[in-house]
Amino acid sequence: MKILITVDPEIPVPPKLYGGIERVVHQLGQGYQSLGHEVILLAHPESNSTNFHQRHAWPALKSRGTRNIYTNAKKLRHVVKSEQPDLIHSFSRIAYLPFIWEFKGAIIQTFQRKISNTTTRLAKNFFGERLHLTACGRHMFQSLSKPEHWSAVPNCCDTEFLTQPTTTGRTHLAFLGRIEPIKGILEAIKFAQSVQTPLVIAGNIEPEWESFFENEVKPHIDGTLIQYIGTVDDIAKRNLLSGAIGFLMLIQWEEPFGIVMAEALACGAPVIALNRGSVPEIVEHGINGIVGDSIASLIQTYPLVDKISEQVCRMDAVNRFSIDAVASLYLKILTSNDALK
The missing domain is CATH 3.40.50.2000 (Glycogen Phosphorylase B;)
Incomplete structure (x- = not known):
């Protein structure tokens, strides 16, 4: 055909x-x-x-x-x-x-x-x-x-390229996306600070959101608990996600899909997400991530992430995405x- x-x-x-x-x-x-x-x-x-x-x-x-x-x-x-x-x-x-x-x-x-x-x-x-x-x-x-x-x-997504880590462990939470309010960047920072787990932020900043970054995001970046690494290519994205304890999808709008959730799962990283947009179609609570209606509820259930299998996350991505x-x-x-x- x-x-x-x-x-x-x-x-x-x-x-x-x-x-x-x-x-x-x-x-x-x-x-x-x-x-x-x-x-x-x-x-x-x-x-x-x-x-x-x-x-x-x-x-x-x-x-x-x-x-x-x-x-x-x-x-x-x-x-x-x-x-x-x-x-x-x-x-x-x-x-x-x-x-x-x-x-x-x-x-x-x-x-x-x-x-x-x-x-x-x-x-x-x-x-x-x-x-x-x-x-x-x-x-x-x-x-x-x-x-x-x-x-x-x-x-x-390219599940053959996006793989689980072979030697390095999982050391951080990950945020990957445009740096603007609807993507939940401030919520991701709040979550990481609350659970005291390092957060690595990657993403582009459009001109109209530069002042938002400077005034509301940058003051939280300390290079230790909260780190911003700028835009990333495919290899750097794979490294970011394959080393993640969890991927934060704390969106403030009805995201049509959110391909980065599938990419995170392919790398074996569970998704930590607010219950909006496509999230309930992608993330099954307790199986390949945790889902909540508020940041507070996600903070409370965050310990469940340790019980989620990397292999289950990856196979789910391969089978569906x-x-x-x-x-x-x-x-x-x-x-x-x-x-x-």
């Missing part, structure tokens, strides 16, 4: 630094190839992923705005006509789809952010059974008017709409 994967044009595939969706697309190309399919990519012109048989570039590098949408939709139409795929797996704008109305193959439209009930309902009415709607978390579509039209498929497992789940949708409900 020939599969065309599309993704929004802002960030190359794979991303040079951060870019969760683009990294998932890069890995999914590998997964589809390993299952014996020919995979085509339509993405940012600087995309250099070798996980695709052919790459095409969007002409407009912004996904918003009428002109940009029209320009890229025309490009999609051209690529579909020239490549003749059997399946289009879209991580890009659903607004492009009307331009390929003649396409008779299957379409998987995957959402990684807030979903428009109106737009998706119109698209489903137009394309019918050809269009399969998916989201990276079940919580994202449960309140929509037709949740039965949706399937939840988790994001994947490995590249091949997730690629297979997506293709299963094509044969049974009820497969993932």
Whole structure:
């Protein structure tokens, strides 16, 4: 089968630094190839992923705005006509789809952010059974008017690269993510201070949050109990997570997925999380982490982390979030709409 994967044009595939969706697309190309399919990519012109048989570039590098949408939709139409795929797996704008109305193959439209009930309902009415709607978390579509039209498929991570430590022990709590309030950085610091366990913080600071970092985060950084190591590459991320007693996911919003939870589990680190967003879909209390409704409740149950098996955490990640497992789940949708409900 020939599969065309599309993704929004802002960030190359794979991303040079951060870019969760683009990294998932890069890995999914590998997964589809390993299952014996020919995979085509339509993405940012600087995309250099070798996980695709052919790459095409969007002409407009912004996904918003009428002109940009029209320009890229025309490009999609051209690529579909020239490549003749059997399946289009879209991580890009659903607004492009009307331009390929003649396409008779299957379409998987995957959402990684807030979903428009109106737009998706119109698209489903137009394309019918050809269009399969998916989201990276079940919580994202449960309140929509037709949740039965949706399937939840988790994001994947490279579980072969992300491994448990072989010699070094687990010495710290870990926080990995953008340094901003909704990611729970202040809550992570409070937790570490309360349980008196060293916290290593890694993540980027966007310009609009520099003053937040300087005024509210930096005063807590002492290099001993609270340490900030800046942005990290893949190897440094693996080292951070594989040496972690637990990964802190104390989010202050409804996070669609949170791939770093899967990455932490792959490294054998249990997740310590507030019960929001995708957390209850990923973390099972007492099995691969601890879940609570408040920081106070997590502090109280923190001793349970010592009883959680590293191997159980890792095998859970391999079984649910490995590249091949997730690629297979997506293709299963094509044969049974009820497969993932």
